[in-house]
Amino acid sequence: MSTQAKHASQMTPDELARATAAAMYENDACSRALGLEILEVRPGYARLRMPVRNDFLNGHQICHGGLIFTLADSTFAFACNSYNINTVAAGCSIEFLRPVSGGDVLTAEAIEQTQSGRTGIYDIRVTNRADETVAMFRGKSAQIKGNLIPTDD
Numbered sequence: 845m846s847t848q849a850k851h852a853s854q855m856t857p858d859e860l861a862r863a864t865a866a867a868m869y870e871n872d873a874c875s876r877a878l879g880l881e882i883l884e885v886r887p888g889y890a891r892l893r894m895p896v897r898n899d900f901l902n903g904h905q906i907c908h909g910g911l912i913f914t915l916a917d918s919t920f921a922f923a924c925n926s927y928n929i930n931t932v933a934a935g936c937s938i939e940f941l942r943p944v945s946g947g948d949v950l951t952a953e954a955i956e957q958t959q960s961g962r963t964g965i966y967d968i969r970v971t972n973r974a975d976e977t978v979a980m981f982r983g984k985s986a987q988i989k990g991n992l993i994p995t996d997d
Contacts (some may be wrong), residue, residue: 852993857887861926864992875918888956890922896948907944916968916981923954924985934986962987
């Protein structure tokens with residue numbers, strides 16, 4: 845991949861966001877195991893998709909809320925790490941708005957609302973195949989030491 849061969853300081857912001865996502869995904873066994881697919885990443889933004897497998901269903905035969913949360917949380921992580929500064933969740937909340945059936949496909953879209961110092965706020969909308977909002981997630985991020993892609997520093 846050409847962006848992987850480039851050093852972080854030589855990449856455009858969009859190239860850097862995609863390269864950080866690729867590096868994170870390679871090391872993210874959970875997202876890979878759940879079948880999460882990265883659709884788009886750019887600075888402060890990410891969109892991921894997840895098929896709702898039968899083993900994701902709870903005792904009510906609807907998608908387990910923890911798996912919807914995981915999709916939203918992973919999307920949040922890809923968005924807030926898109927600047928190549930190691931960033932973790934400092935807090936988050938989710939509202940479940942409608943049930944999700946097995947066989948559906950969920951898409952989560954994370955949008956940065958604000959970045960102030962080492963803290964960011966991101967809103968993540970999770971939709972079903974019919975583009976109905978099934979959950980809303982808000983995450984607060986905190987930057988920590990280190991980078992995903994080597995820098996000159």
